Amino acid sequence: MTRRRCLVTGATGYLGGRLVPELLGAGHAVRCMARTPDRLRHRPWADRVETVRGDATDAASVGAALDGVEVAYYLIHAIGSGRDFEDTDRRAARIFGERARAAGVRRIVYLGGLTPVGVPERELSPHLRSRAEVGRILLGSGVPTAALRAAVIIGSGSASFEMLRQLTERLPVMTTPSWVRTRVQPVAVRDVLRVLVGCAALPDDVSRTFDLGGPDVVTYQDMMRRYARQAGLRRRLIVPVPVLTPSLSSHWVGLVTPVPSRTARPLVESLRHEVVCAERDIERYVPPPDGGFLDLDGALRAALRQVAGTAPPARPAPGDPQPGDPGWAGGSLYTDRRERAVDTSPAALWRVMEGIGGANGWYSAPLAWAARGWLDTLLGGVGLRRGRPAPGRLRVGDHLDFWRVEALERERLLRLRAEMRLPGLAWLELTVRQDEAGRTVYGQRALFQPRGLAGHAYWWAVWPFHAWVFGGMVRNITAAAARDDGRAPRGTGRPAPD
Template sequence: MSTPEDTTGPLCLVTGASGYIGGRLVPELLEAGYRVRCLARSPEKLRDHPWAGRVEVVRGDVTDERSLGEALRGTDIAYYLVHALGPGRRFEEPARRAARLCGPAARDGGVRRIVYLGGLTPAGVPEERLSPHLRSRAEVGRILLDSGVPTAVLRAAVILGSGSASFEMLRYLTERLPVMVAPRWVRTRIQPIAVRDVLRYLVGSAELPPDVNRTFDIGGPDVLTYRGLMQRYAAVAGLPRRLIVPVPVLTLRLSSLWIGLVTPVPAGIARPLADSLRHEVVCREHDLARYVPDPPGHPLGCDRALELALRQVREARVATRWSNAAVPGAPSDPLPTDPDWAGGTLYTDERERTVDATPQELWRVIEGIGGDNGWYSFPLAWAVRGWLDRLFGGVGLRRGRRDAHRLRVGDSLDFWRVEELAPGRLLRLRAEMRLPGLAWLEMYAEQDERGRTRYRQRALFHPHGLLGHAYWWSISPFHATVFGGMARNITRAAAGNAPGAAP
């Protein structure tokens, strides 16, 4: 547990603080004068956020009754921002169970309000006909409304903001495909909302009157089709008008695979997003404005929301991304730290080189790895591995980086995630590609006993079953090329002798 600075405002619990919305809501609450407590399964993911020293962080999970109850104790407002997003329907029961735990725990903890961000549902469509994810969002909202704690369920459709999954999907589809054969859902009407308006409504909902216990639809002023949204993006981005031809033959599976190939959003996440887009999601009321008045110029129009999101991307000022949240099915086990680890086989590949550069110069290269800068080794091999990962439903290489120069713990980095970061000294990445085991990659900037700069690199693999062992030995012949080339090119780049940072 970490302890924040002393403040006197009401205490807000934020679940999902490592996610896209939660990571942006925390500083907004602090700015509004609230104290903030964050519940996180992995508190270290929040360690490097700019606001980390101003909040209290507790370890726990919304599906664990004990830790959830402890986190809610003494809280005034609870923000429930935990969502599962993945293929199939396996997420529905955990989401239901967590919501049912939250209500009693909030009552016992003295919480005076729950605020939940859910999904906008179409008018007149029975709940059983909704997409699994919209149905789950609706069910969670209903459970919280019935909890006995005054609850505000804010229902949004497409959220437009730099780094959101919806915006990334829109951006890559529009920029990469001047002509596209598209699924039928591009003709569905939607009502997007800018992320800054979502945050404004979330913060304002903390002070709703105690007798308010209901859902609120939130959206921007524009209602348009997804095809119209792509054309608006093209205009804002200075691109020629796109030719978009909807066809009925693209099934949900095909369209999610299509999105997965063209955009950084993997098919497992694209599928529920696309599935939800088959429903018309338009606000039926704007009652929240009675309690949280809209300032002049708000809610933002679609063009303005797109302009702001695109500016943040181009200026590399993306605060959080959709990939901040854990990927469903991705490994989460920490690296075994005991050198005599007895948990089974742990294969390693270690490289070490002396560098004709300062440790600071070497660290700049290490921290800048991945994304557009590449991996300094056999680009074709990395590209093929990324494509294979996408083919089998993984994240592939297209997630890139949140920031071109700086990393923080919890950042996604292509098909890796930053597990540990000791600035100037150590970068440890945990693999999130599809593997028959767990894998890590460590890079160190050190000085040896003679004061020379030394680069040390370690790849580790903990196999699962016979397939895991077979996988390691099948790729071992390529390690000299891939890992050896990486160590060689990183040190060359640090010394200023490489032809360019990107391989």
């Protein structure tokens, strides 16, 4: 593929932040335009791109950002910014098209929304109507434009997918608007990104819209049930209620899920339209990968991958949670985090941490740990009967009562994965570090990824006991380490702010 100089707008957003590493991986040079460039500073690829400050409604900054660019990706929109978002989208698109033509840009690539066949534009929801108008403005700019149109994008962090995820996980029984029976053609974010990258090499005489969708045409009801199956949840009972208006539906989504109502409302209003591809012409120019586009189940599996309690890989898969995703994206991961400074050596603290479990216990609330072990045994779990494999050094894979060692870095990290019966996944992470003053600091995180409504209920049922159990662990582990090293502990052991 010929190397292009590319501009990515919306690089702080969902798709833009995922597109940048894909373009870099294909050998392109990338410039990112952002209103707040500092938001890109900690991305893994930040030192490989040029970042410029720009506002899509400011012609001068847009013109400067487009200078010397061959391919410009337009991935910004004003959804959720207020009632006048259509005017803002219209003005920004006109400025971008005019400045791209003046700068000699060879191609614009835009991703909008798939619109229903045969429905007049004036009858579309405001969100879809605005996305269609932006595509029309860019196509009329005089710069060859690929205006891609996709329906629901399946990937962790996508607003549409997060609504699906949160509703399905939290509600085993749902009364829903009638739009759950609307047909839609979802597409995996992996495949959207592949097409976006491939559009950089489109012939100069190609300037048109392209429909973009996966191989499955389903209803939203089907998607919820298939999500539940892929997530290991029980089958969801869905009861459509026709009296729920888009306004009421968006407030309902905002109440049940962490997706803000201002984001949910324009998306919910669009769900009444059937959005199915009328053509697949883009495949003539950007061939699908071997095996074709991911089907819905494959896309859901990719989106469900979690990196809980672990550091993300250097280049996460497109469907994974990534830096810059909204705080409500990526599913629920509850955290109890505490730390305490102690006047002892890292080696002394590590000896206590590595000796945890078995006959040594868990350094807090022994009756509570014993009761949890008995309960786990009654439920058919392993309970506390396994103990420790040996009093000496631990290794990855060793069992510690109803935990298993998942990661171990001596004098730095001990992470345990729960093997008890739980409505979700749980980890306990113990760390050693030194602060700026050279003091040894003990860190402790309990993480829980709930499965369904039972998982959320479990976390909040045991949460009142965390100060007793986990707070006691912090105090007693650091005290034991100080005694081992002949010094007294200090610090509060209070929960650290998230």
